[in-house]
Amino acid sequence: MPDSPDAISVDANLFIEVRDRVYRYRVTGAVTSVGSARDNVVRIRDDSVTQHHLLLTWVDGDFFMRRVGDSPARLNGDAVENYSEELRFGDVIGLGDVRIRLLEGGRVADTAVMLLVHPRVEEDVRPWQVFVSRGTGLTFGEAPATLPLGGVGRSTIENLGRGAQYVVPPAKGGDTLQLNGTDVTRRRVLKDGDVLGLPGYILHVRVLRGEVMEEAENLLWPETLRRFSLPEDA
Secondary structure, three states: OOOOOOEEEEEEEEEEEEOOEEEEEEEEEOEEEEEOOOOOOEEOOOOOOOOOOEEEEEEOOEEEEEEOOOOOOEEOOEEOOOOEEEEOOOOEEEEOOEEEEEEEOOOEEEEEEEEEEEEOOOOOOOOOEEEEEEEOEEEEEOOOOOEEOOOOOOEEEEEOOOOOEEEEOOOOOOOOOEEOOEEOOOOEEOOOOOEEEEOOEEEEEEEEEHHHHHOHHHHOOHHHHHHOEOOOOO
16 A cells, blocks of 8 residues: 555656666656756756656556646657656657656566576687576676676666666676676666676677566577567667
């Protein structure tokens, strides 16, 4: 039960993608204002976002997006003509150059992340470890990480549904983590086919429909995995 009339009863998050930066905000109140002005609950300092751009409201168990004035917005790529639209988890709101994903928390996602772990040896060496999980928070590095890798500081993959995979680097001062050859210094979008680099390890990333885990043999053959691939996010 919510603690007050202004609290919500679900684990909801906004992942805000501002150019090459990604921020996470956990929604706790029934009204969340979004805009570039300082007095918003979620402040987005970007020229394409108006001072008071939209309101995210929780009403009778559902989320709604309401534009403020004539502030333009898109919902899953389509222009929003009405001032208010009902939202579902997984929806993507576009504000100018900014994308905001409404995502549900919890422990299990409808997507599976598969990591093929290679030691840093010749490329034709067979992967020595395959790790697959539908968990919404996957950690890799020193134990007790869900994927223990000796001698590596702990990093996190957030897996919250289709098109919503993010990698979080180790704590400041930890090991260098690379995404496709570029150092990861803050949360970054993670896509199918990406490559993570760590001292001593290379991790090849696959993002698949969660049903792939229902039968273990689905993970054995490339042609089978292709059937469980997710289309690229719009």
